[in-house]
Amino acid sequence: MRLNALRILLFLVIVVSWELMSGPVIAEFFISRPSVIVRILSDWITNGSIFFHAGITAGEAFSGFLLGGFAGMTAGIVLGRARLLADVVDPFIMAFYSLPKIALAPLFILWFGIGMDMKIVLTGTVVFFLVFLNTYTGVRSVSRELVAILSLMGAKERHLLAKVVIPSAVTWVFAGLRISVPYALIGAIVGELIASNRGLGFVLADAAGQFDTGGVFAALIAIMLLAFLLNTAVKYTERKVMPWKSADETREVTI
Amino acid sequence: MGSAVVEFEDIGKVFDAGRRAVRAVEHVDFRVYDGEFVTIVGPSGCGKSTLLNMAAGLLQPTEGTVRYRGAPVTGYNLVTGYMTQNDHLLPWRDVVGNIAVPLEIKRLPRARIRERVQALIDLVGLTGFERSYPAQLSGGMRKRTALARLLAYDPETFLMDEPFAALDAQLRVNMQIEVRRLCRRLNKTVLFVTHDLDEAVALGDRCVVFSPRPGTIRKIIDIPLAPARDLLRLRHDPAYVALTAELWDMIAPSFAATGGEPG
Numbered sequence: 001m002r003l004n005a006l007r008i009l010l011f012l013v014i015v016v017s018w019e020l021m022s023g024p025v026i027a028e029f030f031i032s033r034p035s036v037i038v039r040i041l042s043d044w045i046t047n048g049s050i051f052f053h054a055g056i057t058a059g060e061a062f063s064g065f066l067l068g069g070f071a072g073m074t075a076g077i078v079l080g081r082a083r084l085l086a087d088v089v090d091p092f093i094m095a096f097y098s099l100p101k102i103a104l105a106p107l108f109i110l111w112f113g114i115g116m117d118m119k120i121v122l123t124g125t126v127v128f129f130l131v132f133l134n135t136y137t138g139v140r141s142v143s144r145e146l147v148a149i150l151s152l153m154g155a156k157e158r159h160l161l162a163k164v165v166i167p168s169a170v171t172w173v174f175a176g177l178r179i180s181v182p183y184a185l186i187g188a189i190v191g192e193l194i195a196s197n198r199g200l201g202f203v204l205a206d207a208a209g210q211f212d213t214g215g216v217f218a219a220l221i222a223i224m225l226l227a228f229l230l231n232t233a234v235k236y237t238e239r240k241v242m243p244w245k246s247a248d249e250t251r252e253v254t255i
Numbered sequence: 256m257g258s259a260v261v262e263f264e265d266i267g268k269v270f271d272a273g274r275r276a277v278r279a280v281e282h283v284d285f286r287v288y289d290g291e292f293v294t295i296v297g298p299s300g301c302g303k304s305t306l307l308n309m310a311a312g313l314l315q316p317t318e319g320t321v322r323y324r325g326a327p328v329t330g331y332n333l334v335t336g337y338m339t340q341n342d343h344l345l346p347w348r349d350v351v352g353n354i355a356v357p358l359e360i361k362r363l364p365r366a367r368i369r370e371r372v373q374a375l376i377d378l379v380g381l382t383g384f385e386r387s388y389p390a391q392l393s394g395g396m397r398k399r400t401a402l403a404r405l406l407a408y409d410p411e412t413f414l415m416d417e418p419f420a421a422l423d424a425q426l427r428v429n430m431q432i433e434v435r436r437l438c439r440r441l442n443k444t445v446l447f448v449t450h451d452l453d454e455a456v457a458l459g460d461r462c463v464v465f466s467p468r469p470g471t472i473r474k475i476i477d478i479p480l481a482p483a484r485d486l487l488r489l490r491h492d493p494a495y496v497a498l499t500a501e502l503w504d505m506i507a508p509s510f511a512a513t514g515g516e517p518g
Contacts, residue, residue, distance in 0.1 A: 148337070
């Protein structure tokens with residue numbers, strides 16, 4: 001409770017000093033002011049435009065998330081189990097991984113145009129590598145004793161996959177997804193900044209283009225809220241999919 | 256005595272540990288017969304676990320042959336079941352789910368699985384913990400779950416590698432009583448590795464004593480205790496006391512020689 005009170009206090013201090021400094025200390029043109037930002041945001045909410053643009057961005061980020069997450073998980077499991085294949089493709093994957101994915105945006109515009117598809121693919125590519133590398137490490141670290149014990153029970157590769165490899169990889173997939181959230185938004189927003197006529201990235205670029213600093217800040221706040229929602233969604237799903245995890249977290253620690 | 260189940264014929268095993276070769280066991284030669292409870296005792300690092308791995312077909316000997324019911328063991332030996340110090344339960348499955356694993360692999364119908372799992376839960380004393388995850392269980396209950404899983408898939412021979420080493424004394428006695436009782440009742444052949452002399456004598460019908468690495472057989476002792484022994488009263492049994500003392504005298508010098516470290 002005390003912690004929350006202090007947080008609110010800090011927030012108020014920042015907002016109030018921002019409001020007071022805007023004008024006398026720093027020109028309003030550069031930092032706008034909280035009252036203006038709130039007004040812009042409430043305008044956007046009343047005319048519904050914010051929901052339209054946020055929906056576009058969320059849709060891109062979410063689709064890219066699913067696409068990249070699923071592809072990354074599949075590739076991670078397959079390569080984690082097939083040693084030779086993994087060794088063969090390793091330098092290629094590392095080469096692509098080192099490439100800043102954003103640099104692929106112009107290529108994706110050539111291939112998919114400037115619609116949502118391009119942002120989805122860009123986001124998917126970013127998420128893919130994070131999830132893939134995590135899953136791959138996870139599958140590699142599956143206990144070999146456990147595999148031996150199940151093999152003695154007569155388990156074939158498909159049993160091992162279904163009962164050991166995939167469930168243990170899920171933990172790692174979610175670890176990958178959790179760190180992917182901000183990157184997924186980078187993919188969607190940067191895609192919109194580069195080329196689009198809708199989405200929060202477009203709103204941001206549009207406001208900046210009109211020297212509307214208040215609009216820029218309002219768009220940033222909207223993006224922040226979207227990131228928060230996406231984060232919460234991942235955590236919620238994680239808890240639903242892995243009930244044993246929360247059992248582990250809530251147990252009393254003894255040494 | 257029944258027919259031989261596991262036969263170790265002049266076994267030697269060399270591990271490639273980086274630059275130098277480590278000889279784990281050599282000239283190991285003994286048989287385990289039907290329904291017998293054989294304990295293997297020796298200082299750590301003497302290759303006891305290596306032998307169990309060979310019986311399960313997880314490892315191949317460098318010299319000699321391991322036979323199971325007359326046939327050389329070449330791959331996974333599916334009629335053996337493992338229980339180790341680390342219980343290796345699936346953390347994402349509750350007690351019921353963990354015990355059901357071998358039955359699902361055998362593709363038993365759902366109703367049969369449910370019935371069998373419940374019977375095993377009652378048998379090992381886990382009633383009331385059906386829906387708990389391994390992380391929520393105590394060490395002893397995890398052990399019971401692992402034991403129930405082993406019984407579920409019902410292998411002919413149990414390979415136990417210091418399964419109770421991590422348990423406290425009271426819990427360990429309880430589990431020992433349970434394992435001894437169940438194995439006798441179900442007429443299982445058991446190979447039980449331990450570094451605990453008392454455990455080796457209390458549980459075994461015979462005890463194979465190993466030297467430090469490279470492990471060789473020092474002696475094979477017939478344990479003259481009743482098959483249906485009362486483990487709680489063994490401390491008052493003169494035969495038990497004499498035997499553990501004799502074993503201690505045999506093994507203790509090797510502790511001193513190696514400073515307790517694996518040789």
